Amino acid sequence: MDETPTGLFDAYHGDFEHIIQGVKNKLDKEVLEQYGEQRKATLRRVEIELDEADDLVSQLEIEVQGIPASIRPQYAARLKQSKIDMNRLKRVAKDMHAKVSRGELLGPGGSFARSDDPYDDERTTLLAGTHILTDGSRRLDNATRIALETETLGADILRNLAEDRERIENSRDTLQRADTSIDRASKTLKNMIRQMYKQRFILSGLGVVLVIVVLVILYFKLIRH
Template sequence: MSEAFEGYERQYCEISASLARKCTAASVLQGEKLKQNVLEIKSGIDGGEALIRKMDLEARNHQPSVRAGLLAKLREYKSDLNNLKGTLKRVSTGNAQQGMREELLEAGMADTLAEYADQRSRLLRTTERQNQTTDRIRDSHRTMLETEDLGVSLLHDLHQQSQSLLHAHDTLHSVDDNVGKSRKIMGAMVRRMDRNKWIIGFIIALVVLAILVILYFKFVH
């Protein structure tokens, strides 16, 4: 519910309560005082109708789920205003005191006024409950948005961590390749050293053999 609608609603409830009191007071008036009071009530009713039109325009700008509740409240306000119009019509026609007595006897005006007061009380309580529900919906919506932002942030962090893991995996793969190459190089070097050892051993053996041959011919001959 918008703040504008709530403001119009409060103004209407105040006007409705004031008009009900004026209708009650007008029922015992006569002459010029009655006419003046009737004019004031008509002016108040016009103000109430203007507020209802504003609330109607404001309600139709909301989403369907919210609009339905606001229009239901508007129907109650329109019914309340129609009742006030009927009361004004009965008060303003003929002798006010006689009309009041006839209405009390025939339609139970006192009960009607009590019903008006009870209806306004119910409207105010309903408005309060709907305002509380709207606040809870707003809080839930804000929590949902905060949760959504948190989820987006977590997904972003997970994406960054995933990229870091992929980069680490590529680095480890590169290190693996380098280690493999190093092992191959070391193996080649070891084989080369082994071959050189055999070559050196063979050369030493040849040198020893040559020395032995030389010594043999030297001492024998």
């Protein structure tokens, strides 16, 4: 599996598309061909699959943040379209589920009938409110999970920065010690050079003295003799 941000995004998006296509098939075909408990069971599976799709969308939101800015817009557009598709299917599923809960689904014909019960609107509102609360709770859980993951990532980044700072400070100390050692070595070399020139001067003086002594000896030996 490609572990790069784009590779992970594509993998999660592929899983999302597979789930969404299955939901579409159930809502557009299977639910309309079923009735009774079989239809309710299909709608329950739809809800489970939409929850999985919602989790994948949350993961896509995380992965898109790690994609390079130069290509991020095209992936952000795919994420936006995924949210639109998922929300549309959620509305359709909620509407069908509400009608099933009210007992408004007919038999094998698969069509939806209107009820004359004066409390239908109130029950529909209550059911819709329950679904909204459930959906809101799930989204809050996802947001909390994302916040915790972001907090953990931030802590890791801060820890890495602290380690990098420590390494830089250690390197700076090492350079300072090396600079001090170089200064000491430079002073030592200068002293050695001065000593060398001093020794050369002394040796040169001794050489001149020896030459003079030799000349004086020769003078007295050869000329004054």
